[in-house]
Each structure stands twice: as structure tokens, then as C-alpha cells.
Amino acid sequence: MLMSNQNYTYEMLRSELTWVVGEDYVKTDDSDKLGHSIDYYWVPELWHDRGQKGTVPDFIVHPGSAREVSEILKLANNYGIPVIPWGGGSGSQGGALPIYGGIIMDMKRMNKVLSIDPVSMTATVEVGINTQHLEWAVQKAGYSTMHFPASIACATLGGFIAHRGTGVLSTKYGKMEDMIMSMEVVTPTGEIINTLPVPRHASGPDLTQLFLGSEGTLGVVTKATMKIHPIPESRKFHAFLFKNMHEAMAAGAKIMTSRLHPCVIRLYDEPETAKLIKRVLGIDKQGAYLVFGFDGPEKMVDLEMEQASTIAMEQKPEDLGSEMGEAWWEHRYKFFYPPYMFQLPQAFGTLDTVATFSNIENVYWAMKNTVKENFPQATFIGHFSHWYEWGCMLYARFIIDNPPQDPHEAIALYNKIWDMAIRAAIKEGGVINEHHGVGLKLGRMMKDLYGPAFKILQDIKQVLDPNNIMNPGKMGFKGAR
Amino acid sequence: MNIDKYLDVIKACRFCFMCRHLAAVGNVTFKESDTPRGRALLLDKVRMDSKNMKNQDYIKTIYEAELSASCRYHCVNHYDEVGLILGARQDIVESGNAPQNIRTVADDLKKVEFTVEGTGDVLYYIDGYTKNHQPEIASAFLQLAGNCKTISGGDCGKALNVLGFAEDASIVNEKFKKAVKASCSSTLVTSCPASYDALKNDFPIDGINVMHSSEYLLSLGSINKPSKSINVYCIDSDYLKNYNNLTAPRELLKSAGYKLDMFGTNLEESYAAGEGAVIYDEICPELMKKLSDRVFELADNPEKDLIITFSPYTKFALKKSKPDFNAISIEEAILKAKGN
Numbered sequence: 001m002l003m004s005n006q007n008y009t010y011e012m013l014r015s016e017l018t019w020v021v022g023e024d025y026v027k028t029d030d031s032d033k034l035g036h037s038i039d040y041y042w043v044p045e046l047w048h049d050r051g052q053k054g055t056v057p058d059f060i061v062h063p064g065s066a067r068e069v070s071e072i073l074k075l076a077n078n079y080g081i082p083v084i085p086w087g088g089g090s091g092s093q094g095g096a097l098p099i100y101g102g103i104i105m106d107m108k109r110m111n112k113v114l115s116i117d118p119v120s121m122t123a124t125v126e127v128g129i130n131t132q133h134l135e136w137a138v139q140k141a142g143y144s145t146m147h148f149p150a151s152i153a154c155a156t157l158g159g160f161i162a163h164r165g166t167g168v169l170s171t172k173y174g175k176m177e178d179m180i181m182s183m184e185v186v187t188p189t190g191e192i193i194n195t196l197p198v199p200r201h202a203s204g205p206d207l208t209q210l211f212l213g214s215e216g217t218l219g220v221v222t223k224a225t226m227k228i229h230p231i232p233e234s235r236k237f238h239a240f241l242f243k244n245m246h247e248a249m250a251a252g253a254k255i256m257t258s259r260l261h262p263c264v265i266r267l268y269d270e271p272e273t274a275k276l277i278k279r280v281l282g283i284d285k286q287g288a289y290l291v292f293g294f295d296g297p298e299k300m301v302d303l304e305m306e307q308a309s310t311i312a313m314e315q316k317p318e319d320l321g322s323e324m325g326e327a328w329w330e331h332r333y334k335f336f337y338p339p340y341m342f343q344l345p346q347a348f349g350t351l352d353t354v355a356t357f358s359n360i361e362n363v364y365w366a367m368k369n370t371v372k373e374n375f376p377q378a379t380f381i382g383h384f385s386h387w388y389e390w391g392c393m394l395y396a397r398f399i400i401d402n403p404p405q406d407p408h409e410a411i412a413l414y415n416k417i418w419d420m421a422i423r424a425a426i427k428e429g430g431v432i433n434e435h436h437g438v439g440l441k442l443g444r445m446m447k448d449l450y451g452p453a454f455k456i457l458q459d460i461k462q463v464l465d466p467n468n469i470m471n472p473g474k475m476g477f478k479g480a481r
Numbered sequence: 482m483n484i485d486k487y488l489d490v491i492k493a494c495r496f497c498f499m500c501r502h503l504a505a506v507g508n509v510t511f512k513e514s515d516t517p518r519g520r521a522l523l524l525d526k527v528r529m530d531s532k533n534m535k536n537q538d539y540i541k542t543i544y545e546a547e548l549s550a551s552c553r554y555h556c557v558n559h560y561d562e563v564g565l566i567l568g569a570r571q572d573i574v575e576s577g578n579a580p581q582n583i584r585t586v587a588d589d590l591k592k593v594e595f596t597v598e599g600t601g602d603v604l605y606y607i608d609g610y611t612k613n614h615q616p617e618i619a620s621a622f623l624q625l626a627g628n629c630k631t632i633s634g635g636d637c638g639k640a641l642n643v644l645g646f647a648e649d650a651s652i653v654n655e656k657f658k659k660a661v662k663a664s665c666s667s668t669l670v671t672s673c674p675a676s677y678d679a680l681k682n683d684f685p686i687d688g689i690n691v692m693h694s695s696e697y698l699l700s701l702g703s704i705n706k707p708s709k710s711i712n713v714y715c716i717d718s719d720y721l722k723n724y725n726n727l728t729a730p731r732e733l734l735k736s737a738g739y740k741l742d743m744f745g746t747n748l749e750e751s752y753a754a755g756e757g758a759v760i761y762d763e764i765c766p767e768l769m770k771k772l773s774d775r776v777f778e779l780a781d782n783p784e785k786d787l788i789i790t791f792s793p794y795t796k797f798a799l800k801k802s803k804p805d806f807n808a809i810s811i812e813e814a815i816l817k818a819k820g821n
Contacts, residue, residue, distance in 0.1 A: 035513025154498030
């Protein structure tokens with residue numbers, strides 16, 4: 001904690017913050033501080049579960065405009081206090097945790113859809129908007145964002161921008177970095193800037209892409225223009241059960257390299273098929289479950305579906321039909337509700353990694369073998385989601401049913417699994433990660449991942465944020481003094 | 482502690498974000514603590530150390546919950562986040578930690594005197610919001626229903642129960658039951674969804690068939706439809722939809738020739754302005770105003786649209802915040818459709 005509420009400086013800053021955003025929007029109560037001390041990262045959850053006192057923010061402020069964000073950042077520079085942008089708080093990497101206290105800048109008040117442009121098919125919105133609210137608003141206008149992540153109900157658009165998030169239809173509609181056209185950003189020193197209004201240009205390096213994924217370390221995104229899409233005439237799914245993951249991967253990769261355009265492919269390895277597909281979809285069979293879907297004009301959907309099915313059948317899987325594919329789509333979020341989602345007392349982590357088709361299976365086996373050989377108490381499961389023309393993402397998970405009771409021991413074990421599994425993945429060409437971000441959890445891996453290139457990111461951070469007020473200690477950048 | 486009965490809810494909700502888009506208060510205060518996750522987290526702290534039950538911030542948060550049950554309804558496993566809050570409020574009251582404003586409201590609610598008037602087989606319960614603020618709702622119902630007895634004289638116990646005064650709620654309800662029994666009616670009808678829920682689920686009365694006014698009016702048979710259907714927006718009742726899954730209000734309105742458009746952007750959010758907390762205007766007037774403002778913000782054309790509210794409380798809350806808001810009750814809508 002950098003500030004103490006016993007200190008009159010605390011009251012000085014509180015008065016200044018109140019002047020900027022109004023009394024209603026500066027919170028210091030115990031209830032809200034508790035809510036902002038825990039996100040979706042297992043470590044603070046465990047810390048709470050074991051009755052430990054978490055690190056709480058000094059202030060929670062809710063700015064209502066870019067100008068207010070700017071004023072707050074200028075104050076924070078004056079006082080030398082950290083500012084941590086917070087969206088829905090549902091990040092899994094500890095990226096929004098106030099690890100040094102400071103000001104939580106909760107963006108949810110900036111939640112308006114400002115305009116919908118039906119000619120260019122874009123929506124301009126304040127990024128504190130909850131993504132389900134955004135989708136509902138866009139749907140009411142007759143369109144869709146096509147952004148359907150499991151966290152659609154919890155996260156804000158800003159949260160997705162902060163860590164380059166994605167939704168289940170990413171294979172066709174892209175990740176956040178493909179969906180965003182341009183942004184308004186408040187820099188750490190308080191300047192309000194706009195990136196160029198189109199996502200494709202030859203006017204130098206792309207600032208939109210610089211701020212995308214910066215996790216609140218390089219500034220605060222306040223507004224974004226994003227692509228929207230017509231509601232497709234048809235969306236269909238089909239599922240197969242392959243004898244093993246390797247054959248299913250061959251089918252999935254061939255569908256992508258044949259340049260078909262599925263909106264989704266998802267492949268579950270044998271252990272996850274046995275554990276989660278059985279539990280959620282009721283398919284009690286051995287093998288690797290794969291589902292794909294297409295959307296668009298019905299004739300095109302049917303044609304692509306036929307082509308993809310032909311490719312899949314080359315591996316001689318069991319055809320589970322469209323019903324078991326539709327069931328997956330219908331229950332796609334169910335996996336994340338309790339009790340289907342893993343929860344304490346279990347220790348669990350998502351070893352989110354992305355690699356090319358040439359490397360992805362090696363990455364899977366490297367991580368799996370590392371976990372299996374070094375941590376016999378852990379179960380390793382995985383599925384492959386978010387497929388591209390060149391590769392896909394591995395959503396691998398480890399689960400320990402009974403981690404140590406002592407929180408320090410439990411966290412040490414947890415970190416060790418991450419250290420070993422992720423380094424094994426990097427060695428095989430894996431990149432951490434595809435859509436969860438880096439945050440506090442993986443900051444220590446950034447040097448391993450980037451090598452000497454990480455210094456470029458550090459230099460950018462230093463130039464943009466000379467007083468290091470923006471979310472210090474995250475993404476491998478230095479902590480607060 | 483009563484919250485111990487909801488350990489499964491605490492464990493399920495404390496780290497779960499899956500319903501936060503429907504956290505009505507959280508959507509207007511933007512506070513993490515005003516969501517099922519936030520409340521479960523702080524009640525987990527209370528469970529770990531009962532001294533936290535005295536924390537004034539925690540108590541305030543627990544009483545600010547609007548109890549819409551949208552989150553419980555949405556949850557794939559329907560974890561009873563409402564039951565947890567009611568248990569917590571009961572713990573707060575039983576440990577003597579209820580805030581003064583809550584105790585003052587509760588004292589008022591204990592002052593009941595139920596009287597039955599009129600003749601007829603059916604007994605119509607006129608709740609406090611209808612009687613004191615919107616007599617036009619009762620008047621419309623009585624015109625439509627014909628000969629009915631009426632019972633009034635205070636809250637039937639729901640409000641006290643929701644505030645955590647469970648014993649007092651039972652005492653008040655016993656008085657209500659006694660008056661109902663003395664009326665010799667076997668059908669009890671109310672326009673108030675909170676009372677409907679109380680009489681149906683919290684305090685059922687042996688031998689008495691409890692109906693919501695929409696169910697009763699629907700049972701009376703078809704209404705002559707007007708030649709041209711009227712487009713209206715409906716604001717659902719939390720108690721009818723999320724607590725009781727009652728479809729009668731919509732069926733009734735359709736049968737009367739109304740074309741029901743979706744209010745706002747979706748059918749999941751609560752737009753009832755704190756109806757679940759029964760007397761939210763008395764315990765959290767600023768939040769009731771904020772919830773009402775969100776409704777106005779989501780209305781397609783608040784100056785012109787005709788809105789039908791399924792709860793007298795909601796109509797009262799919205800009109801209190803914006804007197805010219807064009808909202809009418811189900812009963813008034815049916816009367817209008819009949820050309821009266």
C-alpha cells in the first residue's frame with residue numbers, strides 16, 4: 001500500500017478525485033475494495049479461501065469521460081500513485097489486481113453505444129460496456145458483434161481490448177485485434193489521442209495494435225470503433241468422435257489449410273472428452289470430440305459443411321451428427337458455470353498457448369509430459385480452439401484436486417507447474433498466450449518469450465509512462481517503487 | 482448463522498462472474514460488491530469470521546441488493562443468491578446489527594390492521610402500493626372482476642421477511658391469515674407480485690387458492706379484441722417471472738389484442754426498479770432512482786411509448802422518478818382494451 005488512510009495526503013487525493021468525478025464515483029468502502037482485490041486468477045482466489053488478507057486498492061474511481069480519465073492520470077502522476085484500469089474484473093491472469101494499492105480505475109460507467117454506422121458496418125462505443133449488453137444493443141439494431149466469448153456476460157469491451165481477447169467464433173470473425181478498427185486512448189501522462197480511423201493503412205506502425213493487448217500498462221482505452229456484422233441466414237454445426245487427438249488434429253488442420261471458412265472448430269483431447277464433454281453434453285464415449293460450424297448464406301454453409309465433413313471422414317471418425325454439434329453450441333457457456341467449472345479447493349490453471357500446425361502437437365505433448373512427469377498429483381486435459389489458417393490455440397489445463405492447505409506452499413506448487421510447463425511449450429515454438437493475456441501471472445515469462453526484443457517493449461513503456469503509474473508490476477514490467 | 486445454510490451458494494458464487502450482466506444494482510452503481518459474486522465474497526468473509534457481520538459497509542451492501550433474482554434465474558444451476566441475501570439479512574437482524582433506517586421501516590410494517598369489505602366469492606388483496614399510491618389499479622381490477630370482497634390494511638408479511646425480520650413477518654402474516662379465513666373466501670387474488678409470491682410460497686394458506694390478478698382475469702374468459710392491435714412494451718415483474726415463472730400477464734395482454742414489443746434490449750435483465758426488495762423506495766431511494774433512470778435510458782421513445790408494468794411497485798417507482806412516464810398497469814390496460 002502506498003497510501004495510508006491515516007495520512008492526510010490520502011484525504012487530499014480523495015478530495016481531488018472527488019472534484020474530478022463526483023462524490024458518487026469515488027469509493028473507499030470495505031465491500032467494494034474486497035470485490036476489487038480478487039479477479040478470476042486462481043492465486044487471489046486461493047488467498048481469500050485460506051482467510052488471508054488480500055491487497056486492496058486505496059480508491060476505486062469510476063470516470064465518466066476521457067477527460068475525467070485524463071484528469072485522474074494527471075493527479076496520479078502528481079501524487080506518484082499507481083492506476084490500475086479495471087473492466088469486468090474477470091481476467092484470469094491477475095492483470096487488474098491492485099498489487100501495490102493505488103487507484104482502481106473502474107471503467108464500467110463508460111458504457112454507452114455512441115453510434116452504429118450501417119454503411120461501414122461499425123459501432124463506436126465506450127469501452128466500459130459489458131460485452132453482453134453491447135451484443136444485445138447491436139442485435140437490437142439488426143447486427144451482431146460476432147464476439148461470443150465464455151466471459152461475454154462478465155467482461156467489458158475494454159477488458160477484451162486490454163488482453164487481445166477472443167470469442168468462440170474467432171476462426172471466421174477474428175480476435176479483438178481483428179475486430180477493432182480504431183480507438184481513443186488516454187496516455188499515462190493524460191493526453192487524449194485517437195488512432196487512425198481505419199485498420200489497414202501504410203502510414204507507419206499501427207498505434208491501434210500497440211495499445212491492443214497492453215493490459216493497461218501504456219494508457220487507458222476509453223472508446224473504440226469496432227466491426228459489426230449482419231446476422232447470418234444460417235449457422236450449422238456438426239460433431240465427430242475421432243479415435244485419438246492426432247487424427248482429429250489432422251482433420252481440423254486440413255479443413256483450415258484447405259481454406260474453408262468455418263466460424264468455429266473445437267477439438268477436445270481424450271481426457272477432456274471423457275471429463276467435460278461427458279459431463280456437459282452427456283457423450284460417454286472414448287475418443288477425441290471435434291465440432292465445427294459454418295455460418296452465412298445457407299447454400300454456402302451447406303456446401304462448406306459438406307466439404308469439411310468429407311475432410312473429417314478421411315480419418316474415419318464416428319459421425320455424431322449435427323445434433324451433437326448443435327448441443328455444443330447451445331451449451332457452449334455451460335462449461336464455465338459452477339459446478340461444471342473447476343473450483344477451489346481444486347488448483348487449476350489454463351496453460352493457454354498458440355502455435356503453428358507444425359508445432360502445436362509437440363507443444364501439447366511437451367506440456368503434458370512435463371506435468372505428468374513432474375507433478376503426478378495433477379491431471380492434464382486440453383482442447384484446441386481458435387483455429388487459423390496457420391495454426392491454433394491449445395487451451396490446456398492442469399487440475400490438482402487437493403493442493404496443499406498452506407497458501408504459500410500451494411502457490412509455490414502452482415507457480416512451479418506454470419514455470420515448467422510454459423517453458424517447455426516455448427521451447428517447442430509455443431507462444432504464451434492466445435487470448436488470456438500476461439498480467440501478473442505470466443510476467444516473469446516475458447523475457448523468455450521475447451528474448452532481447454522485450455527491451456523494446458520496456459523502452460516503449462518507459463517513454464509513454466515515465467513515472468510508471470500505469471498498472472506497475474504487470475506484463476513483466478517493473479513494479480512500483 | 483442462517484447463511485451457513487447457503488454454503489453451496491457462497492462457494493459457487495464467490496468467484497463466479499457469469500451473471501454479472503444481470504446484476505441490476507451493479508449495473509447502475511458499477512460496484513463489484515453489488516453483484517452476486519461481490520456479495521458472496523463478503524459473506525464468505527463473514528462465514529470465516531462472524532465479527533465481519535458488524536461491518537457497516539458489508540451491512541449496507543447487503544441491504545442494497547434489489548433481489549430481482551435475475552441472476553438466479555439465469556444461472557444454469559440456479560444457485561440461490563437471493564436466499565443467501567435473505568439469510569444474511571436475517572443474521573444481521575438477529576445479531577442486533579440492523580441499521581436504524583431499516584428498523585424504523587420494519588416498525589412501521591408491523592403496524593397492520595386487516596379489514597375485509599364488500600361481498601362476493603373472491604377476495605381481492607389491495608397491497609400498500611396499490612392502496613396508498615395507485616388506487617386506479619384496484620379500481621380497474623374491481624371493475625373488470627365484478628363482485629369481490631377486498632382485504633387491505635398493510636403488508637402481508639413479505640416486506641418484513643425481505644428485510645430479515647422473519648419472526649415479525651410470521652406474526653403479521655398470521656393476522657392476515659386470520660382475516661382471510663374469516664372472510665370465508667376460497668380464492669384470494671392480488672395485483673401485487675410480491676404479495677402473490679408471499680402467499681403462494683412463503684406463507685401459503687390451507688384451502689385458499691392464491692391467484693395473481695392476471696391469472697384471475699384470464700380465467701374470466703375472452704375479451705373482445707379491438708379491431709386494431711396496439712403496440713406496447715412490457716416491464717416484467719421480478720416476482721412473477723424470476724420467482725414464479727408466471728406467463729399469465731403476457732397471455733392476458735395478448736388475449737386483449739395487445740402486440741407486445743420487447744422493452745430495452747433483452748428479456749433477461751430486471752427493469753422492475755427494485756421490486757424484488759419490495760419497499761426499495763423506502764430503504765434505498767437513491768438506488769431506486771438510478772434503477773428507474775436506467776429504464777428511461779433503455780426505453781425506445783420514453784415520451785411516446787406505452788409501457789405496461791406488471792407490478793404496482795414498478796409503476797409507482799417509475800412514475801415517482803418521472804411523473805409523465807407513460808406507464809399503466811395490466812388491469813388498466815385490460816380495462817382500456819375493453820373500451821372503458
